[in-house]
Amino acid sequence: MRSFIVRVLINGLALWIASWILPGLDISTSATTEAVATTGVTQGTETIGVVLAYLFIGLIFGVxxxxxxxxxxxxxxxxxxxxxxxxTIVINAAMLYLTSWLSSYTPVNFSIDSFFWTAVLAAIIITLISLVAGRLTGAGRR
Structure with a gap:
């Protein structure tokens, strides 16, 4: 159970870094904008919402x-x-597209622009970050 949670955290971190580097990846939530509109709180609610959104997409990507x-x-x-x-890089890009499609049915929307190369570059970035973070945390060992 602990390794599963670590893998979800690593996936969320890798997705965040990939979306930070590549402008074609985006994670948006409808719940965050609704919470800001109703409560007027922007900083704390928005940050927590974004972190939870990346963790949720990391969970979908892990599954x-x-x-x-x-x-x-x-x-x-x-x-x-x-x-x-x-x-294998093309397979990883296809898994990103599948994650994007599955997230369209949830309140958290993970979108990839229409260029295939964005998904390929994201797959390379996510693979490298997951590899390094998995080695550092020991989550890749069985």
């Missing part, structure tokens, strides 16, 4: 990577072998 990605990786094994593993 997608846990359940969908192994099946897609297995089915695309021949093309992954032909490209010497580079097709």
């Amino acid at each position: 997608v990577n846990a359940f969908v990605r192994p099946l897609v990786s297995f089915l695309s094994l021949p093309i992954t072998i032909l490209t010497l593993g580079l097709f």
Whole structure:
């Protein structure tokens, strides 16, 4: 259970850094703007809302990577072998698009612009950050 929570935190951090670097990634919440409009509190409510939004999208991304990605990786094994593993980046980008689609049904909306390269660059950034953070925290060990 502890490693799952650490993985969600790492996913949230990686998504935040990727959206900070790439202008085509955006996470928006309808609940944050409604809370600010009704209470008039901007700083604390908005910050907590953004942090929770990234953690929520990190949770969705973790579930997608846990359940969908192994099946897609297995089915695309021949093309992954032909490209010497580079097709894995395309699979990661597809998992980001799937996360974006799933989040459209929630109050937290994770959007990727229409360019495929934004998702590919985001997948590379998220993979590198997850790799480093996983090594530092020991979450990648089993």
